[in-house]
Amino acid sequence: MSSLGLEDIRAAAARIAPHARRTPVQTCASLDDWLGARIFLKCEHLQRAGAFKFRGACNAVLSLSDEEAARGVATHTSGNHGQALALAARLRGIPAHIVMPHDVPRVKQAAVRGYGGVIRHCEPGTRNREQALAAWVAETGATLVHPYNDARIIAGQGTAALELLEEIPDLDVVMAPVSGGGLLGGTALAARGLKPGIRVIGAEPAGADDAIRSLAAGRIIPGEHPQTIADGLRGNLGDLTFPLLREHVERILPASEAGIIEAMRLVWERAKQVIEPSAAVPLAALREQGEALRGLRIGVILSGGNVDLDHLPWRQPPTR
Amino acid sequence: MSSLGLEDIRAAAARIAPHARRTPVQTCASLDDWLGARIFLKCEHLQRAGAFKFRGACNAVLSLSDEEAARGVATHTSGNHGQALALAARLRGIPAHIVMPHDVPRVKQAAVRGYGGVIRHCEPGTRNREQALAAWVAETGATLVHPYNDARIIAGQGTAALELLEEIPDLDVVMAPVSGGGLLGGTALAARGLKPGIRVIGAEPAGADDAIRSLAAGRIIPGEHPQTIADGLRGNLGDLTFPLLREHVERILPASEAGIIEAMRLVWERAKQVIEPSAAVPLAALREQGEALRGLRIGVILSGGNVDLDHLPWRQPPTR
The missing domain is CATH 3.40.50.1100 (Rossmann fold)
Structure with a gap:
């Protein structure tokens, strides 16, 4: 495990290049205003099958x-x-x-x-x-093929951050949501491999904050009855991902449920992008906990866009 | 009026370049499968203020x-x-x-x-x-400043097709929705100016088909009580736009209301883009009336993305 590094991510990038989409990086002035920072959205909801996975x-x-x-x-x-x-x-x-x-x-x-x-x-x-x-x-x-506690998976997920930093090299911070830690671990390896001084920050629903508690405790603490609309983020860290997060991730910020829904809706309304609740978690965390990051250039991995359009999290009036 | 041409559109493009967004062109394999054609979406829902306007x-x-x-x-x-x-x-x-x-x-x-x-x-x-x-x-x-019956407006709207054809020169067809004809007229001028053999096709809700009837009659026939969810497409042609459509537009295809909603939902679900009903009209028309266009390379101007997320046109079950 200790051998997993930037070269593995580069190899993964070459391996998947014929099949994976090189997703665009999008900006949105309304989002920048809302967060008081310059945000670069790596659009993994536009990846094949609708997610970085x-x-x-x-x-x-x-x-x-x-x-x-x-x-x-x-x-x-x-x-x-x-x-x-x-x-x-x-x-x-x-x-x-x-x-x-x-x-x-x-x-x-x-x-x-x-x-x-x-x-x-x-x-x-x-x-x-x-x-x-x-x-x-x-x-x-x-x-x-485990969804995250697998070196091949972690290396593959890291290719999103690789592309993001190739396109926007002068980022101060890279953020990703955390569930099992495959995306955040791969992101951290890629970002810090390319640019050792970059800050890597995770985000997690406050109602499923096992990763925050695990980093604080210094050991993996499984979540108990996670409660969050971000249904992609209910997993626990694994023995391959936890050490990566300990070594490379500055901190993990929590996001409230109301904040997740508000951030998701803002991205739909203003960036016109259909993202799933999990993808909105870093933006919600930045809004609620990111005072110290104001004014910075922040890359955010929009993790996916698979939602059920018949069940949206904002209240729907019954008639027009 | 007869003097309005490609040069006016180029001049408009230069004039607005410091302010307008050069919107991306997006593709979506699911949409291609659905339509049996290769579709290039010019993303004007990502334009400033959320529309080509x-x-x-x-x-x-x-x-x-x-x-x-x-x-x-x-x-x-x-x-x-x-x-x-x-x-x-x-x-x-x-x-x-x-x-x-x-x-x-x-x-x-x-x-x-x-x-x-x-x-x-x-x-x-x-x-x-x-x-x-x-x-x-x-x-x-x-x-x-009239919304469409104005040469400056028509020239400005034509800059979207100009960018589209600069990026994807080998299109067989360009499509846009029609209301007052500013977008379709400008699109036709730009496309046929750049590439005289290109086919320019409009699309209109069947429930607001005054432009189809006007072209058939050879004179502007105002719509009476237009009924459509595509609320951007209820206008009538003007005396500047009508001659442009007569000269350059091959035909205008109608789209059913159910088809518009289905196409809009497909773009949300698979292309992950928040578009308004009006923007889905060309796709619905292609699906319903486009047999003769199968297999072609078709550029479609996604006209806008301003929707009320509290009132979506598909049925929402009351509870999850």
Whole structure:
């Protein structure tokens, strides 16, 4: 693990280049005014499959030997990683086995199937998911691809920050949301590898602040009953990501639920970008906790844009 | 009028360059699949004030002599032109007088005021608006800037197609929605000026198809009680825009209301872009009426992105 560094991220960038989108960097004067800083949005909601997750999944799938690849890949997730892994597998022409609790919304199941993933249902609960996945891996010989606690995934996620800093080299700060730490860990490796003096700051919903508490305690503290609309950010740090965050991340800022919704809505209304709640978390944290960062040039990774347009977090009056 | 041509559009482009945004051109594989064509989206919803309207308004304001400018500009509109003119006037440091019926939603009034525009209320109805505007112009000496039947406006709107074709020269078709014809007329002038063989096609809600009927009849036929969610497209052609459309536009395709909503939602969900219903009209028309255009390379001007996020056109289940 200690060997994971900028060169791995550069290698991942070269590996995924034929498939991943080099997403644009967008600015928005209203957002700058709102935050009192100059914000550069790295638009990973425009990445394939609608989230940064495709970078890591693609890197993992393309890192397999032909022999490994032939047996496919597997994971358990109801979120963006499942869609991303299914798409990456399809691009290599190999099977993707995705374990999901049977109560996952149909729209998410349809998205995985739309990318060619094969779903096996299990009972809800982490243990049930892990058992179902282990059984399926034993049957098929597929390679398990963890959503974040995997060096290939971390290196892949770091390619977003690599591109961001290639395009906007003079950033003072880079920010990303944190769940399991794959994106923030990869971002930190890339940013500090390219520019050792840059500040790397994470953001997390206050209602799912296990990473903040873990960094404070000096050990991984699992979240208990995380409560947040940012459903992509309910995971816990892993033994590969935690040390990266300890070494390279200055701090992790919390964001309130109301702040997340307000920031998300501002990005929709003024930047005209459809982002998911998780992607708004760094902006909300900056608004609420970023006094010391006013006036700086801050790169923010907009992590994804997969939302259910029938269920938006702001109140909808019943009639026009 | 016959003298308006590509050179006017180039002059407008140079004039507005310091202020207008050179908007990106975006592609979306899902949209290409949906339409059976290769679509290039010119992102005018990312233009300043959220719509292409800023181009024309800015060109008009910057075309004024200092003496004229000092007396300000004026218009009557509750839509994007009012916001655009207010912003353009503010950038030149001159007053913008905007007449609006008193029943215009507060969110639209707030947007105009947010850009520094001064609002005077009138009773609803075209005649009341025109009378109130005439009185205000007489008081102030302000220059009336019509939303589309004005050569400076038409030339300004044409700069979007100019940029689009500079970036993607090998388009077969360029499409834009039509209301008063300022955007479509300017688009046609720019596109055919740069590339005489290009096909220019308009799109209009079937429920507000006065431009389709006008072209068929060979004279301007005003719309009666237009019914469409695309509230930017309820205007009628003017005596400057109609001849441009007759000369340069191959045809105007109608779009159903359900089609407009479906296309708008697809752009939100898959391209992750917040566009207003009017901007979805060309895509809906292509889907419903574009069989003969399958397989072509089609540039589409996404006209704007100013929507009320509290009132979306798809049905919202009351609870999650």
